[in-house]
Amino acid sequence: MLLASIPSPSVNGFHVGPLFVHFYALMYIVGISLAVMIGRRRWRAAGGHPAMVEEVAIWGVPFGILGGRIYFDLTTPAQIPPHWWGPLAVWDGGLGIWGGVALATAVCVWRLRRAGASVTGMMDALAPCLLVASGIGRIGNYFNQELFGGPTSLPWGLRIAPQFRPPGYLQDTTFHPTFLYELIWDLLLAGLLVWLGRRGRIAPGGLFALYVAGYSAFRMFEETLRVDYSQYILGLRLNFYIASVITLAALVWFAVLQRRHQQSAAEPPTGLATGEAAPEPVAGQDGGGALTRRVSG
Template sequence: MNLLQAINPVAFSLGPIEVRWYGIIIACGIILAFTVAQREMVKRGFHQEYLTDLLIWGVPLAIIGARIYYVIFKWDFYSQNPEKIIQIWHGGIAIHGALIASFLTAYFFTRKRGTSFWKLMDIMAPSLLIGQAVGRWGNFMNQEAHGGEVTRTFLENLKLPNWIIEQMHIEGIYYHPTFLYESVWNIIGVIILILLRKVNLLRGEMFLFYLTWYSVGRFFIEGMRTDSLYLVGELRTAQVVSLLAIAISIILFIYRRLTIKPAVRYLDK
């Protein structure tokens, strides 16, 4: 049997309810990200239950944010089909929407708890990339978020295992595994961020590095994809958001270096 046929996006069914690999993989990404962040948060002086309390709000709001973002940039369709807006099980979420909602949730949560937003986000930065790296494999299972057409030889020259090559074989055409490119880029970012903890950067700079690193990779990888959301014409939404994130990160880095006195560093309590 062709391996492509064996990779069913539905993991199992509970009566009429289909449990998809996409959801399972996203959940695994959240659990792994939580596990990595929790250990570092306790080391950095946060209460044991702090992250759990945050995620109770953060996870559902991130999903809502991801859906709202997608609907906004697909409004031509959803304005004509409003009943489909809540049908998230048919697909249609965007990571930038999830990130924006997550950052806002974290900001207001830290304000309420009287803790540092920048300290929290520095700790969470590697875990955000972990969750994103794992989550992209949900796209792999759905055969989505891929790039343009390539040859099988091209994929073989990347030294990819056959099961990835075959999953990128969709209706007789091979495609760029852009999900994999972004996943690998994010994993490299995780390694760099963990190493940067020892450098003891100023508070907030780990998070700003995360924003810059992810956005640079996303900008170039987005240009290869065939399922982008568009602002106008051929202007891809994710590329515009990535450029804005890079610019804001650089401006904040310079501004905070010049103005934040005394300088609090990552390893400071």
């Protein structure tokens, strides 16, 4: 079975002169770069100026990393390295995606409103891009040999070196490659969101709500597999409960958006009831281009 398993790398980075480059950080850089490239195309297709995506990334990425690290420190304090710089040691892994998305979204909403841009339009444009970024970023966990699942004898079992196995699993050799599961799920979900956007039946902001719900629903499954350290409540990992609450909240959010969208579409344009002609749509100024079309791909 070992011949049919996935080997783990023996190194987690490389030297460039005196600088040591961690693959964990490199994977997130690659993922974010791809997300920006795709986001520019989607925002341009929606009628916006692509430079607005780069501005959002400039604000969102650092605050996303900060929010992700704060979430990690608050939910898994026992995993913080015992040094003064331990709470900031993102190069060793440890970014909670919900904290990152929450803080980055709040900051980006503030920036978009200041620029007069469409908040829901940008959220929908970037929803698939965020999945691409997080999925590729998970490859960094593969190089760190972390966030794997329980033991498995499946042909795609991931071989983990003994020093990275948690207590109670030292006798096991191959584990569920949850990084790979999440990568596949994220890319499939991103493709689904793009397809739904092209159909033009999703309310503004709905794609982002589905992104939150879809990713969190997968994390419910993933949390039942993982064996790394976590806080437990009633035998289940803390993040399982958080994922459950966020999934439900996002689905309710999506349902409310869709209902309002359908009600708005059913209402006659102003003036038609008195025989007046419907006013022509006016393109709004948003600092990055008017959103005059649906996000379509």
